[in-house]
Amino acid sequence: MLDFLFYFLAALTLGSAFMVVASRNAVNAAMFLIVTVAGVAGLFVLLGAYFLAVLQILVYAGAVVVLFLFVIMLLDDGGEAKVKPTAVSIGASLAAFMLLLLGVLSFLGGPELVDTGAAQATETPIGANLQEYGRQLFSVYLLPVQVAGFLLLIAMIGVILISKRHQEEALEE
């Protein structure tokens, strides 16, 4: 059952990721991005990282894609469909895809990439323990948490500055 779920979610994720690349309309691409993110969150659940699955849905599907849709509506760039990719970019992207595919295939048939010296995967995954997250974030990773908070503040100030400076220029003109 879990195996079936894994292959179903994997197919869903990869298929919708392909549709993000293939769809002509930017809004459709954003919609398929939601499906991709939800598929990845499902794979997180299979891996026992329930907290990260919820976080993935909240941050990506809840905030990032909504932001994308806002910007798409704000800009309303209708000229997308007319621009065809050039032969060079098609060739380069296909070559890059094949190279990455080769890397994936090279280890698929090989041995398990698990560190045998470490403790093996337990029946209850360690990522399911929410208490462990809190304990680690506020002891071992206390400084990175503060840096991340500071980064969010800097990003917010930067975004305000980027949008505000333009208004001043427009007033001067």
Place this chain on the structure above:
Amino acid sequence: MTVGLNEFLAISGLLFAIGFTGVLLRRNTLVIYMCLEIMLSAAILALVGFSRFNNTMDGNIFVFFIITVAAAEVAVGLAIIVALFRHRQTIQVEDLNTLKN
């Protein structure tokens, strides 16, 4: 579950490849940005997979920080795209060639 780490890594690698292809292929800055998000998702999927099968917490915590940085990055990136559109009236990469000549 008989699915092991390698299968998860394969999915992660394929997802990354699809995102990378999109970045190279697409002409719309917004769609390129979405493909970057797909690549980030692929990377964190690999991290969670390693974390699960090696029974460590570090990968999960790292993913937590990556999601934070990704959120900040999207906000700044989209603000830059909006500023660019106001300035040049386009978001197609073909038309953004000021540095070319």
